[in-house]
Amino acid sequence: MIEAENLCKYYEGVKAVDGVSFSIPRGVCFGLLGPNGAGKTTTVEMLEGIKTPTSGEIRYKGEVLGRRFRNEAGIMFQHTALQEYIRVDEALKMFQQLYTKTRPIEELVEICALEEFLTRDTRKLSGGQKQRLLLAIALINDPEVVFLDEPTTGLDPQSRRNLWYQVRRIKAENKTLVLTTHYMEEAFELCDEIIIMDHGTIIAQGNPKALLTHHFDKSVITLPLYVLPDDFQADDASTLHPQDGHMEILSADVDATIRHLAEQQISLQQLQVRSPTLEDLFLELTGHHLRT
Amino acid sequence: MSLRRFLAALQARNLEFLRDRTALGWNLIMPVLIVMGFAFAFTTGQEELYKVGLYGEPGQHHNLEEFLSTRYVDFIPVDDLGRMIEKVDRHQLDLLLDLENRRYWVNSTSPKGYLLEQLLLPYKLQRETLSGSEIRYVDWVVPGVLGMNIMFSALFGVGYVIVRYRKNGVLKRLRATPLSAFEFISAQIASRLLMIVAVTVLVYVGTDLVVDFRMVGSYWLLFLILILGALSMISVGLLVAARITSEEAANGLLNLMSWPMMLLSGVWFSLEGSHPLVQKLSLALPLTHMVDAARVVMIEGAGFTEVASQLLILTLFTLCFVSIGSKTFRWE
Numbered sequence: 087m088i089e090a091e092n093l094c095k096y097y098e099g100v101k102a103v104d105g106v107s108f109s110i111p112r113g114v115c116f117g118l119l120g121p122n123g124a125g126k127t128t129t130v131e132m133l134e135g136i137k138t139p140t141s142g143e144i145r146y147k148g149e150v151l152g153r154r155f156r157n158e159a160g161i162m163f164q165h166t167a168l169q170e171y172i173r174v175d176e177a178l179k180m181f182q183q184l185y186t187k188t189r190p191i192e193e194l195v196e197i198c199a200l201e202e203f204l205t206r207d208t209r210k211l212s213g214g215q216k217q218r219l220l221l222a223i224a225l226i227n228d229p230e231v232v233f234l235d236e237p238t239t240g241l242d243p244q245s246r247r248n249l250w251y252q253v254r255r256i257k258a259e260n261k262t263l264v265l266t267t268h269y270m271e272e273a274f275e276l277c278d279e280i281i282i283m284d285h286g287t288i289i290a291q292g293n294p295k296a297l298l299t300h301h302f303d304k305s306v307i308t309l310p311l312y313v314l315p316d317d318f319q320a321d322d323a324s325t326l327h328p329q330d331g332h333m334e335i336l337s338a339d340v341d342a343t344i345r346h347l348a349e350q351q352i353s354l355q356q357l358q359v360r361s362p363t364l365e366d367l368f369l370e371l372t373g374h375h376l377r378t
Numbered sequence: 379m380s381l382r383r384f385l386a387a388l389q390a391r392n393l394e395f396l397r398d399r400t401a402l403g404w405n406l407i408m409p410v411l412i413v414m415g416f417a418f419a420f421t422t423g424q425e426e427l428y429k430v431g432l433y434g435e436p437g438q439h440h441n442l443e444e445f446l447s448t449r450y451v452d453f454i455p456v457d458d459l460g461r462m463i464e465k466v467d468r469h470q471l472d473l474l475l476d477l478e479n480r481r482y483w484v485n486s487t488s489p490k491g492y493l494l495e496q497l498l499l500p501y502k503l504q505r506e507t508l509s510g511s512e513i514r515y516v517d518w519v520v521p522g523v524l525g526m527n528i529m530f531s532a533l534f535g536v537g538y539v540i541v542r543y544r545k546n547g548v549l550k551r552l553r554a555t556p557l558s559a560f561e562f563i564s565a566q567i568a569s570r571l572l573m574i575v576a577v578t579v580l581v582y583v584g585t586d587l588v589v590d591f592r593m594v595g596s597y598w599l600l601f602l603i604l605i606l607g608a609l610s611m612i613s614v615g616l617l618v619a620a621r622i623t624s625e626e627a628a629n630g631l632l633n634l635m636s637w638p639m640m641l642l643s644g645v646w647f648s649l650e651g652s653h654p655l656v657q658k659l660s661l662a663l664p665l666t667h668m669v670d671a672a673r674v675v676m677i678e679g680a681g682f683t684e685v686a687s688q689l690l691i692l693t694l695f696t697l698c699f700v701s702i703g704s705k706t707f708r709w710e
Contacts, residue, residue, distance in 0.1 A: 134554060136710070153556060161554040167546035169390050171397035176390070183386035184555040223551075 087112040087231060087262050088133060093142035095128050102128045104286040105142075110231075110279075115253075115263040117277030117294075119270065119364065125286040126266040127164060127235055133264065134161050134233050146231075157185065160229030162220045164236045164266075168208045174219055175204050178226065185227035198222040198252055214245030221252060231262040238272060250275055270364030282368060289371050294364060302367055307335040307343060308358045321346035327369060336366065379564075383557050387565035395535070395573055405573075409527040409581045414588050416519055428490055431456040431465070434477035442477065445497055464678075466491075467510030475503075483508055513677060517592040520585060521672035522645035525607060527581060528574055529639055529665050532611030533618070533632050535570050540619035541628035544710065553709040563704055567612050574608045595675035599682060603675065606692040607668030613699035614664065620706040639665040644673075664695045 088110040095103040103125040110116045118126040131137040133144060135151040146155045168177050175191070182188045195201055198218045203211060211219065217237060224232055234253065238246040246269075253276055257263060267273055273280050274294050282290040282297075290297055307324075310332050320326045324337035324346075337343040340359060347354060396402065428451040446453060456462045456474075465471040466483045472490040474483040481504035484491040495505075543549045552562060585591065593600075614635060622628045642649070642656060643665035649657055660666045671688040674680035 136550060136553060156554065156556050159554070161551075163547060163551060163554075165547050166551045167548050168551075169394050169543075169548055171394045172390060176393065180386050180390045181555065184383050184552075184557050186556075227555075 087147065088264075089143075089145045089148075090129075090133065091143045091145075093129065093132055093144070094140045095125075095132060095137065096140045101286050103132070103139075106281075106283070106286070106288055107142075108281055108288070108291065110262060110264060112262055113260050114278040115257050115265060115276050117273040117280035118264070118266040118283060119268070119273045119280050119368075120283035121268055121368075124283040126268075126283055128286075129283070130233060130235055130264060130266050134159065157187065157227065158230045160224035160227060160232045162217075162224040162232070162234045162237055164239065166220055168219075170209060172208055173205050174200060174208060174211070177208055177219065178222060181223050181226045187227055189226060189228040191226075194222040194225055197225070197255055199248070212245075214241050214248060217241060217245070217249055218252065221249070225256065229261065231264065232256060234263065234265045236266055236268070238267070238269065246272075270368070274364055280364075282364070282371070284368075284372050290367070298362055298364070298367060302362045302370065304336045304338050304362055304366075305340050306360050306362055306366055307337055307340065308360070309333050309335070309347075309352070309354075310356050313353045313356070315350070315352075318350070318352075334366075336362075336370065379558070379561060380556075384561045384565050384568075387552075387557060387562055388569050391539075391565060391569040392572070395569065405527070405531055405577050406580055406584075409523050410584045410588060413516065413520060413523050413585045413591075416516055427452045428472050428494055429454060429470075430494060431462045431471050431474040432477060433457070433459050433462065433475065434479075442501060445501065448497060451494070463508070467508045468677075469510070469512035473498075480504060481506060485510060487511065511592075513592060516589050517677060518648075518673065519646065520589075520591045521676050522643075522669050523585075524578060524582065524604070525643070525665055525669040525672060526640055526645045528578060528604065528608045528668070529611045529636060531574050531577065532570060532608055533615045533636055535573070536566055536612050536615035537618040537632050538615075538625070538628055540566065540616070541622050541625055544619075544623055544708075545625055549709045559704065559707050559709070563616065563700075563707065567609070567616070567700075570612050570615075571605070571608055574612075575605070578604055578608075591676075593676045594679035596679075596681070599680075599685065600672060600675050603668060603671045603685065603689065603692075606689055606696070607664065607672075610664040610668070610692045610695040610699070613696045613703060616703035616707075617699045620703045621708050623710075639663045642666070643669055645669060664692060667691045667695075 090109070091107050093103055093106045094101070106125070106129055118129060120126050128137060132139045135155060144151055146159075149155075169180075172180070178191050178194065182191065195204060198221050200215075200218060200222060203215055208216070208219065221234070221237065224234070237253070238249050241249065250272070253263065253265075257276070263276075265273070265276060277294055279292065280294050280297070281288045290301065292300070311328070314333055318326075320335060321343055323339035324335045324343045327334040327336060335343060344354070344357075347357075430451055430453050432446075432453050432455050454471075459474075459476070462471060462474050463483055466474050466485050469485060469488050472484075472488060473494045476482065482495075482498060483506045484495050485508045487509055540549075586593075615632070618628060618631050618635065622631065640646075642660045643663050644660065645665070649660055667688040671685040674684060
């Protein structure tokens with residue numbers, strides 16, 4: 087559906103995106119994951135035709151981005167204001183008139199759960215309500231491809247879950263989705279395929295679950311820092327990643343590591359073992375955290 | 379160009395303007411208040427001097443010397459007799475004396491003219507009477523205030539608003555739709571023009587009820603002048619908004635354009651007799667041409683041919699600014 091080849095975007099000496107290539111097949115939910123400043127938004131805005139790449143090529147259905155793409159794409163930006171003093175239903179109607187092929191407003195009201203605030207001024211919406219309206223606007227032309235740029239950033243957990251529910255409904259309609267996020271659980275929940283970006287380049291690419299098993303056969307053991315002696319050393323099977331107030335031990339052999347801890351008479355009272363997440367994968371790949 | 383998309387953008391902008399009560403109220407009330415303020419300020423404190431225009435050489439007519447040395451009378455040598463007669467008709471000159479032909483013009487409705495005439499009776503000059511009504515400062519200033527209001531509404535209503543849209547992402551969102559820059563800009567122009575026309579009509583009627591100003595020309599011609607003037611101002615606003623991304627910068631630049639226009643376009647006082655450089659500079663400002671044209675139509679009843687040059691200049695300003703503005707326009 088969309089092909090990106092060797093995309094680069096430079097700003098006054100800063101390489102925001104540096105030679106990124108990937109292809110997005112029809113019908114998948116494609117995620118761009120990475121910390122703030124990794125180049126996700128710049129990449130996705132080049133795909134959306136909002137930014138022109140310094141070099142490289144983007145093709146939509148084999149064509150360069152043009153009017154056809156603008157008619158068939160739906161976009162939900164990270165920061166968008168709507169015109170002021172406009173009600174939710176008027177905003178929907180206005181955007182509907184900009185397209186030739188459109189979806190009935192009642193359908194969108196239902197999908198995005200806009201009914202309760204349909205006649206409210208757009209400035210008086212909560213964060214979650216505004217994101218739902220922006221999602222409805224992104225769907226107004228019944229798009230073949232939907233771009234969602236950090237759709238849940240700044241939302242409370244409940245609104246985030248609501249929005250995930252709506253995104254899954256859109257996925258179920260067999261639309262192609264392109265999603266950027268810095269929440270690994272969001273990428274894990276929603277995406278069929280992801281690229282992980284850092285410093286403008288792709289550091290890993292593939293299905294999120296496959297990526298984890300491929301890169302990662304370790305488990306994560308967590309202990310509070312105060313139970314560990316100052317000179318604590320890891321065993322051969324594990325590596326140490328000190329965090330705020332606790333220690334994360336990435337271990338390839340949980341049994342051996344726990345034995346090693348017990349031998350040193352460390353209290354295992356508050357010990358937790360969990361499966362690795364994309365966050366751990368990111369840490370492993372880059373040596374730094376996703377949300378820094 | 380799709381009419382449907384144009385109308386969608388036009389309607390969104392119209393709703394926004396009409397629902398912004400504070401801005402709307404300000405647009406309507408401020409000009410009426412300004413005119414009322416001037417009407418009161420200038421009803422008292424009239425000038426003390428009597429003004430007499432002198433046509434021809436005063437030296438050859440000895441017997442008038444006593445009159446010509448009357449104190450508290452300002453004797454002004456003039457050479458354009460026709461224009462001066464008009465001034466007497468409009469009470470801008472109390473009496474006009476033609477020294478060579480021993481005749482004078484006086485307005486029979488002017489108290490000052492009556493008193494001066496009493497001093498002239500012994501000289502047995504030929505009397506020419508006029509009876510035009512007085513032109514007050516407020517009659518003169520109304521076209522200026524209307525023009526100024528249009529200028530502010532156009533510059534800030536288009537320039538500032540587009541910069542705000544650019545900054546908060548409204549433009550970015552619209553760019554991702556099939557709406558073209560031309561459709562968007564046309565909708566902004568049309569919306570602001572409609573608003574300016576509606577507001578100006580209301581302000582015109584409101585001001586007229588309060589101060590009953592002079593309007594002797596054609597309403598259609600005045601309407602045409604105000605439309606072309608408004609378009610030229612809107613296009614200045616577009617030019618300012620074409621690329622700027624910061625509201626502060628836009629605000630500064632718009633003020634930088636509106637203040638010289640307010641002071642140098644003859645809104646408040648006539649530029650006659652000011653430094654030639656100032657007069658030349660004022661010709662570069664579209665507001666000058668709009669106010670001048672509106673003033674001659676309203677006060678003197680000028681016809682189309684008398685204001686054709688100003689109308690042409692306003693049109694050229696518009697074409698020039700709109701084409702540069704849309705060439706340099708950036709969504710982001």
